[in-house]
Amino acid sequence: MLNSEIKAQLVSVLGDAHVRDDVESRITHSYDATPLYQSMPDGVVFPSTTQEVQDVLRIASKHHIPIVGRGSGSNLSADTVPVAGGLVMVMTRMNQILEIDKENLTATVQPGVYTQTLHEAVEKEGLFYPPDPSSMKISTLGGNIAECSGGLRGLKYGTTKDYVLGLEAVLANGQVLRTGGKLYKDVAGYDLTKLLIGSEGTLAIITEATLKLIPLPESRRALVAHYHDLDAAARTVSAIISDRILPCTLEFMDRKTIQVVEDYARIGLPKEMEAILLVEQDGPLEVVERDMERIRHIAETTGATHVEVARTEADGAQVMAARRNALSALARLRPTLILEDATVPRSRIADMVREINRIADEYNLQICTFGHAGDGNLHPTFLTDARDTEEIERVEKAFADIFEAAIRFGGTITGEHGVGLAKAPFLEWKVGAAGITVMKGIKHAFDPQGILNPGKIFTDQPRLRKENM
Amino acid sequence: MVQPVPAKPKKTDPAVVTPWNNLGRQLAHTLDEDELTNCMRCGFCLPACPTYRETGLEAASPRGRIALMKAAVDGWMTPDESFRNQMNFCLGCRACETACPADVRFGRLLEQSRAAIAEHAPITRYEKTMRHLFFQGLFPHRSRLRLVGALLALYQKSGLRWLVHRTGLARLLPPHLRQMDRVLPTASMQGVVERIGTHVPAHGKKRGRVGLLRGCIMDVAFADTNVNTARLLSAAGYEVVIPRSQTCCGALHAHSGEERQAHRLAKENIRTFREAGVDWVASNAGGCGAQLVEYSHLLQNEPKLAEDARWFAAHTRDISQLLAEGNPLPLRSVPKRVTYQHSCHLKNGMKVSQEPESLIRSIPDLTYMPLNKGEHCCGSAGIYNLTHPETSMHILDEKMNDVKETTADILVTTNPGCLLQMKLGIERSGLASHMQAVHLVDLLTESMEKGDDPHNQKEK
Numbered sequence: 043m044l045n046s047e048i049k050a051q052l053v054s055v056l057g058d059a060h061v062r063d064d065v066e067s068r069i070t071h072s073y074d075a076t077p078l079y080q081s082m083p084d085g086v087v088f089p090s091t092t093q094e095v096q097d098v099l100r101i102a103s104k105h106h107i108p109i110v111g112r113g114s115g116s117n118l119s120a121d122t123v124p125v126a127g128g129l130v131m132v133m134t135r136m137n138q139i140l141e142i143d144k145e146n147l148t149a150t151v152q153p154g155v156y157t158q159t160l161h162e163a164v165e166k167e168g169l170f171y172p173p174d175p176s177s178m179k180i181s182t183l184g185g186n187i188a189e190c191s192g193g194l195r196g197l198k199y200g201t202t203k204d205y206v207l208g209l210e211a212v213l214a215n216g217q218v219l220r221t222g223g224k225l226y227k228d229v230a231g232y233d234l235t236k237l238l239i240g241s242e243g244t245l246a247i248i249t250e251a252t253l254k255l256i257p258l259p260e261s262r263r264a265l266v267a268h269y270h271d272l273d274a275a276a277r278t279v280s281a282i283i284s285d286r287i288l289p290c291t292l293e294f295m296d297r298k299t300i301q302v303v304e305d306y307a308r309i310g311l312p313k314e315m316e317a318i319l320l321v322e323q324d325g326p327l328e329v330v331e332r333d334m335e336r337i338r339h340i341a342e343t344t345g346a347t348h349v350e351v352a353r354t355e356a357d358g359a360q361v362m363a364a365r366r367n368a369l370s371a372l373a374r375l376r377p378t379l380i381l382e383d384a385t386v387p388r389s390r391i392a393d394m395v396r397e398i399n400r401i402a403d404e405y406n407l408q409i410c411t412f413g414h415a416g417d418g419n420l421h422p423t424f425l426t427d428a429r430d431t432e433e434i435e436r437v438e439k440a441f442a443d444i445f446e447a448a449i450r451f452g453g454t455i456t457g458e459h460g461v462g463l464a465k466a467p468f469l470e471w472k473v474g475a476a477g478i479t480v481m482k483g484i485k486h487a488f489d490p491q492g493i494l495n496p497g498k499i500f501t502d503q504p505r506l507r508k509e510n511m
Numbered sequence: 512m513v514q515p516v517p518a519k520p521k522k523t524d525p526a527v528v529t530p531w532n533n534l535g536r537q538l539a540h541t542l543d544e545d546e547l548t549n550c551m552r553c554g555f556c557l558p559a560c561p562t563y564r565e566t567g568l569e570a571a572s573p574r575g576r577i578a579l580m581k582a583a584v585d586g587w588m589t590p591d592e593s594f595r596n597q598m599n600f601c602l603g604c605r606a607c608e609t610a611c612p613a614d615v616r617f618g619r620l621l622e623q624s625r626a627a628i629a630e631h632a633p634i635t636r637y638e639k640t641m642r643h644l645f646f647q648g649l650f651p652h653r654s655r656l657r658l659v660g661a662l663l664a665l666y667q668k669s670g671l672r673w674l675v676h677r678t679g680l681a682r683l684l685p686p687h688l689r690q691m692d693r694v695l696p697t698a699s700m701q702g703v704v705e706r707i708g709t710h711v712p713a714h715g716k717k718r719g720r721v722g723l724l725r726g727c728i729m730d731v732a733f734a735d736t737n738v739n740t741a742r743l744l745s746a747a748g749y750e751v752v753i754p755r756s757q758t759c760c761g762a763l764h765a766h767s768g769e770e771r772q773a774h775r776l777a778k779e780n781i782r783t784f785r786e787a788g789v790d791w792v793a794s795n796a797g798g799c800g801a802q803l804v805e806y807s808h809l810l811q812n813e814p815k816l817a818e819d820a821r822w823f824a825a826h827t828r829d830i831s832q833l834l835a836e837g838n839p840l841p842l843r844s845v846p847k848r849v850t851y852q853h854s855c856h857l858k859n860g861m862k863v864s865q866e867p868e869s870l871i872r873s874i875p876d877l878t879y880m881p882l883n884k885g886e887h888c889c890g891s892a893g894i895y896n897l898t899h900p901e902t903s904m905h906i907l908d909e910k911m912n913d914v915k916e917t918t919a920d921i922l923v924t925t926n927p928g929c930l931l932q933m934k935l936g937i938e939r940s941g942l943a944s945h946m947q948a949v950h951l952v953d954l955l956t957e958s959m960e961k962g963d964d965p966h967n968q969k970e971k
Contacts, residue, residue, distance in 0.1 A: 066593045069582045070569040075553045082587075088567075115569070116554045134567055156558070180554050373613035377548040428548060 044085040048105055052087060052129075055097040060088040060135075071112065071130040075177075076120040076464060077378050078428055083110070083124035090135040092210065092218065092249040099247065100216035102129060108496050109214075111243040113154060113182030117189065118381060119462025121242050125497040131247065133184050139163055140250070146224045147255045148207060153184025153248050157191075160253075170258040172199035175458070176369065184248050190240030192458030194291040194365075197416030201458065203239045205254045211238055211246035214489040224252055237484070242460050243495040245488040259290070259324035263334045264358030267319045267346040268312055272296075274345025275317040276392035279415050281340045282321070283388065287333050291322040292416030293365050296395055299372070299410040299423075300364075306371035309363050312348070317395075319346075319415060320365050322358065368412050376408070376425040380437065384448035385419045385457030397447045398422045404443075405436040419457035445471065446507060466501035534590050534631040538583045542623050547584065549615045550577045556607035556617075561888045561906055562600055570597055573607035573617050580624055595632050598624045600899065602892035602906075603766050605801075605859035609886075618860065619808065622765050629768030646769045651759050651776060653702075653727070660731035663698040687896070687904050687935070694934035695732070702730040703737035704753050711741045711751040715838045718748035722789035724780070726799050727759040728927050739956040740795045740830055746959065747837025749791075757783045760794075762802035762856075765809070766893050777806045778816060781823045792823060795830040795952055797926040798893065801860025803827040829857055830952060831866035831925065842958045844876040849954070850919035851879075852910070852933060854926035855888050867925055867951050874958045880917040884910075889924075891932030904939075907932060911940040922948045 044052070044063045052061040062068075063085035072082045084107075089095045102109050108128025115122050124130055137154035142164060149164060149171065157178035164171050174193035175181050181191065187209070192201040208222030221234040238245055269275040279292060295303070295318050304311040311318065319341070323333045334351055341349045352358040373379050386394045395411050398420075402409040413420040422444055424437050445455045445468045455461070455468045470478050482500060485492070556573040557563050563572035570579065576597060582588045598621065605618045629642075649655055703725050721744055725737050741751045761776035780803075784792050794800035807824035810816050834840065851868055858864045864886075872879050890896060890906030914922060914936065922937070924930050933948035949957075 064593065065588045065591070066570045066579060066597065067568075069588060070575040070578050073552055073578065075551065077551060114554050114557060115552075132569075177553070177555070180557050370612040370614075373551060373553075377545065379551050379613070 048101065048107070049085070051101050052085070052098065055101070056087055056089060056094055060090070062086045062088075071115075071132070072124065074112075074115040074117040074120060074122040076118055076123065076462070077380050078434070079120040079123045079125075079463060081123050081125045082127065083130045084127050086130045086132060088132050088135050092212065095131070095212045095247055095249055096216040096218065098129070098131065099212055099214060102493055103215050103491055106491060106493060108493050109247070110495050111184070111188065111247050113185035114156075114177075114180040116177040116181045117185065117460065117462065118383075119189075119242075119456065119460040119464045121189065121460050121462035121495070121498055122185075123463065125463060128493070128496075133182065133247075136184075136249065137182075142167060142169070142255075143224065144169075148224045149253045149255055151183050151251055151253060153182060153187075153251070155183050157181050157183055157186055164255055165258055168258045169255040171205060171253060171255055173202045173205060183251060183253070187239050187248055187251055188241065188243050189460040190458070192414070192417075192419060194293060194414060196414055196419065196458075197292055198288045198290045203236060206235055206239055206251055207254050208252035209235055209238055209248055210250035211248045213246050214491060214494050218249075219246060222252065226254075240460070242462060242498055244485060244498055245494065247494070259326075261327040261330050262290075262322060262324040262355050262358060263330050263352060264320065264322040264361040265334055265338060265341075265349060265351040266361045266364070267321070267341040267350075268315045268348040269317045269319070269345065270315065270347050271345060272316045272392050272395060275319055275415075276389075277344040278319060278341050278346060279391065280389060281344050282337055283416075285336065285340060287323075287336060289321045289333070289337065289416065290324045291320070292414070293320040293412070294318075294391065294415035294420075295320075295364065295368065295412040296399075296410065298408070299368060299412045302375060302410060303364050303367050303371040306374060307363065307367040309360075309367070311364055315347075318364070320362055322362065365412070372410055372423055372425060376427055378426045378428040380424040380426065381459075382422050382424070382441065382444065383413075383419060383457045383459045384422060384444050384453060384455060385417075386448055386451045386453030388416070388418045390451040390453065391415055391418060391420070394418075394420060394447065394451055394453070397451075398444060401440050401443045401447070405440045407433070407436055407440055409440070414457075417457075418453065442468070442505060443508075461499045463498060466497075466499055467503060467505040469499065469501075470504050471507060530631050530633045531589050531591055534627055535583050535586075537627040537631050538580065538590065538624065539586075541627055542580055542584055543616075543619060544584070546615055546620050547577060547581045549613050550574065550581075551613050552578075553612060555612060556610050559606040559610035561602055561604060561606070561890070562902070565902060565905065571600060573601075573611075573615075576601060577615070577617070577620065580620060590632075595628050598628060600902070602855075602888050602890070602895050604855035604888035604892060606855060606886065606888065609859045619805075622768070622770070625766070625768030626770040627768075629770075642767070642769070646764055646767065646772055651727075651772070653730075653758075656727055656731055657700060657702070660698040660700060663695070663731075685900060687900050687939075690938050691896075691931070691935055694931065694938050696931075698731055699734040702734050703741065704755060706734065706738055707741060709753045709755060711745045713748050713750040714746050715748050717750065718833075718837045719750070719790035720788065721749040721751050721791045721793045721833060722784045722787050723751055723753045724757060724760060724792060724794045724799055724803065725753055726794075726796050726927070729796055729799075733927055733930070733950065736795065736950045736952050739952045740793070743834060743840065743952060743955055743959070744793065744830070744837070746840055747834050749833060749837060752787050752789060754783045754787045760799040760802045762798050763893055765802060765805070773802075774809060777809050777820070778813075781806060781810075781816060781819050784823065785819055790826065791833060792827045793830050793833055794827065795925070795950070797829070797854030797857030797861065797863075798928060800827060800829050800863075801856035804861055827861075829861055829863045829866070829925070831870055832863060834870060834955070835866040840873075840955065840959055842874050842955070845874050845954070845958045846876040846878075847920040848878045848880050848918060849874075849921045849923060850882045850914065850917040851885060852882055852889060852914070852922060852924045852929060853886050854924055854929050855892070857925050858886060867923070870951065870955060871923060874954070877958075880919045882917055883913045885913075889929055889932045889936070891926075891928040893928060896932060896935075903932075907936045908939065911936045911942075914946075915940065915942065920946060921954065922946060923951050923954055924948065925951050
C-alpha cells in the first residue's frame with residue numbers, strides 16, 4: 043500500500059484511474075515470466091506521456107521510492123519483479139508508432155508498442171525490423187531495448203542494439219535525456235544510446251526510441267538437416283560460416299528436444315537423431331536459391347544423414363514448424379520450465395551441448411537444449427516442478443555449473459535474457475572485478491539514489507566459482 | 512540464482528468467519544493446483560484475451576486471473592468483491608487456451624472459481640432468485656422453455672412487439688436490448704422432434720448412427736436449424752436419432768458456477784445417448800459441443816459413470832466435422848460473398864476451425880471473404896451481453912468494423928449466442944439492408960435445397 047500523501051501526489055499527476063495500490067493490482071504486478079520469483083510492489087502507475095513519467099520520477103526520488111519499469115512482463119531474468127517493493131511503472135499506455143520515415147528508413151516509437159505490431163507496420167511498407175524475440179507477439183519495444191533482446195535472426199542481422207539509433211529516456215531525477223537521432227554516424231561523446239540498451243531499467247526509463255529499418259528481403263527459403271552425430275552438426279554450422287554464407291536463421295535442436303517435440307506435434311521428426319539443424323536464408327531469390335543449394339551440399343558433405351530443402355516459402359513454414367513447436371512441447375511435459383540462455387562462441391557448440399548433457403546426468407535432471415546455433419546462443423531448458431524443493435536445489439547447482447562451463451568455453455552467462463535477479467550472483471564471473479566497479483560507477487552517475495530497479499544486475503552475495511571454493 | 516519466494520503475508524485470522532474467508536478456503540480446496548502450477552506466466556495469452564485488450568490491465572488477463580487464484584490459494588490475499596468481479600468480467604471465450612504453450616485449461620480454473628464464488632460469496636436475494644429461476648427453473652425444463660417460447664412467439668406474432676416499438680414503450684429497455692428484441696428470431700412452439708420425429712434414416716452409403724443434441728435455446732429459437740441439421744446429416748449418410756429424454760447440455764450452468772446442476776444434466780445426457788446406441792453424439796452449437804467434450808472431466812470422480820463419460824466426450828463431434836467426413840453433400844450454386852466468424856467454444860473448446868470454413872468454400876460459385884480477427888470473440892459469451900452490456904457492445908462494435916471490411920452478403924457462425932449477437936451487430940452497424948447472419952447449417956441447407964442448379968434441372 044502507498045502512504046496517502048504520496049498516493050495523493052501521484053494521483054494529482056496521473057489521475058485516479060492510473061494509480062493503483064489495491065491488492066489485485068499489486069498481486070498482478072508481483073511477477074514476470076521468470077519462474078520461482080514473486081514480490082509485491084506497493085503500487086502500480088500507468089503514465090501516458092514523457093511528462094507524466096518525469097513527474098512520477100520526481101516524486102519517487104523525493105521520497106526514495108523504487109521504480110520498476112514494465113512492459114508486458116515477459117522478461118525471463120526476473121528483471122520486472124519488484125524485489126524492493128515500490129512502484130511498478132507500466133508503460134503499455136504509451137503504445138503509439140509515432141512515425142515511419144521512408145526517407146531516413148527509421149521508425150520512431152513509444153516504449154509500449156508490441157514488437158510484432160512494429161513488424162507488421164513496417165513490412166506493409168516493404169521495410170524490415172529484424173529483431174524477433176520469440177515473445178514478439180507480446181513483448182514491448184521498450185522491454186526489448188531494456189534487455190537488448192535477440193531472436194532467431196541474430197546471426198545475420200544482429201540484435202536490438204544494432205537497430206536503435208536514438209533514445210529519449212527519463213533519468214531518476216526526472217530530467218529528460220536524449221541520445222543519438224536519425225543518424226547512422228554520431229560520435230559526439232560517449233555512446234549513451236548503446237549504454238542504455240540492455241541496462242535493464244537500472245539507468246533510466248525509456249520513453250521513445252528511433253529505430254533503424256532496412257529493406258524487406260524479397261524471398262525466403264528453409265531447409266532441415268538431420269544428424270546422427272552432434273559433431274557433424276557442429277561441423278556443418280562452422281562450414282557454412284567459413285564458406286562465407288550468413289543464413290538469416292540457423293537453429294539447433296538436441297535429441298531430447300526432438301523427442302519431446304515429436305511426441306507433441308507428430309510432424310515426422312526422426313527420434314533417433316542426435317541433432318537437427320533448421321536453416322533459413324532470405325534475400326534476392328537467385329541468391330537465396332544459390333545459398334540453399336550450397337548449404338545443402340555442405341550439410342551432406344559434413345555428415346548430415348538427411349537434408350530436405352523446402353521448395354516454396356509455404357513449405358519453409360512447415361520445415362520450421364519443429365522450431366516453432368519447441369516451447370509448447372517442452373512446456374507441456376512438466377509444470378515448471380526454466381529457459382536459460384548461456385551463450386558460447388559458435389565453434390564450441392558441440393562441446394557446450396555435451397557439457398550440458400553431462401551436467402544433466404550428474405544432477406539427474408531433465409535438460410533439453412535448443413537454440414540459435416548460428417550465434418552460439420543456446421537455450422538449455424530445465425523441465426522441473428516448482429513445488430519439488432529438493433529438485434529445485436539440484437537445478438540451482440546445475441545452473442551454476444552450466445554458467446561456469448559457458449565462461450570456460452569463452453562464452454557468457456546470458457545472450458539475450460538479461461542478468462536481472464537470476465544471474466546477478468554470476469555477473470562477476472563474466473565481467474571481472476574491474477567490470478563490476480566500472481558498471482557500479484555508471485549506475486551511480488545515472489541514479490545516485492539507486493531508485494531505478496534496485497536489486498537487479500548487481501548483488502551483495504556473488505557466487506564463488508568452484509575452482510575458488 | 513533461484514531465491515525462495517518471499518515470506519507470505521500473514522493469513523487472515525481463520526477464527527474470523529466471513530463469506531469471503533470461506534471462499535478462500537473453498538478455492539484452496541477445489542482449484543486444480545496442477546493447472547495453477549502449469550501456468551509459466553509467459554504472457555502469450557495476453558493479446559488473445561478480449562478483456563485484456565479492452566482494459567490493458569494485467570488483472571483482466573488470463574495470466575493475471577490465474578495469479579489472483581493462486582494468491583487466494585497460497586494465502587497472499589483473501590478473495591474479495593474485486594476478485595469476484597474479475598472472474599465475472601472474463602468472457603470465458605478460452606482464446607487463452609489456444610494461445611497457451613503450456614496447455615493450461617483456463618476454462619476449468621474459471622469454472623472452479625465461479626463454482627466456489629456461487630457457493631460462498633455474499634449475494635443479494637434478487638440475484639439468488641434470478642439464478643434459481645433461470646438455472647433450475649427454466650433451462651433444464653423443456654416444457655417451461657417452450658412455454659416461454661410460446662409467450663415470446665405470441666408477443667412477436669400478435670402485433671404486441673410492433674405495438675411496443677411503435678408506442679415507444681420499447682424505450683424503457685436499454686438500447687442494446689431494444690435492438691436485441693428487434694433481431695430475435697420468431698420463437699417456435701414446435702421443436703425438432705415435434706416436426707420430424709425422433710428418427711431420420713440415412714441416404715446413400717451409410718456412415719454411422721448419430722445422436723443429435725437438440726439443445727435448449729436452439730430448439731426454441733432456432734428449431735429450423737435443428738431440422739436442417741438432421742437433414743444434412745442424413746444427406747451425408749448418417750442415420751439420425753434425436754432422443755426425447757435428452758436435456759440441456761449444462762454449459763451455461765457450468766460457466767456460471769452452477770456445478771451440481773451441470774453434473775446432473777451431464778449424467779442425464781450420458782445415460783440417454785448411451786441407451787440410444789449411437790456411434791457419435793452431434794452438436795450444432797459450439798457452446799454445447801465444448802461442454803459435451805468436458806463431460807469426461809466433469810464426471811472423472813464418479814466411479815459408475817467415469818467410463819461412459821469418457822466414451823461420451825470422445826465420441827462427441829461438431830456437425831461440421833461429421834459433414835466434412837461424410838458423403839459429399841449435393842451442394843448447388845450460391846453466388847454470394849460469405850464470411851465466417853468463429854464460435855469461440857467451437858474453436859478453442861472443441862478445437863474445430865478448419866471444417867466450417869472448408870464446408871463454406873465447397874459451395875459452388877460462392878466467394879469466401881476472410882474475416883480479419885475472425886478468431887476474436889464477438890462478445891456474446893453466453894449471457895455476458897446481459898451481465899456486461901457495455902463491454903459486450905464495445906467488443907461487438909469492434910468486431911463489426913472488421914465484418915464491414917469483408918463486404919460480405921452473408922455472415923456465417925456456428926452457435927446460437929454468436930448468431931444472435933451477429934444479428935444484433937448487423938442491426939447496430941446499419942448493415943441490415945445488405946447483410947444477413949446465418950448458421951452454417953442453414954447456409955448449407957440453402958445450397959442443397961434452394962441453390963441454383965448448375966445444370967438447370969429443377970429438383971423435385
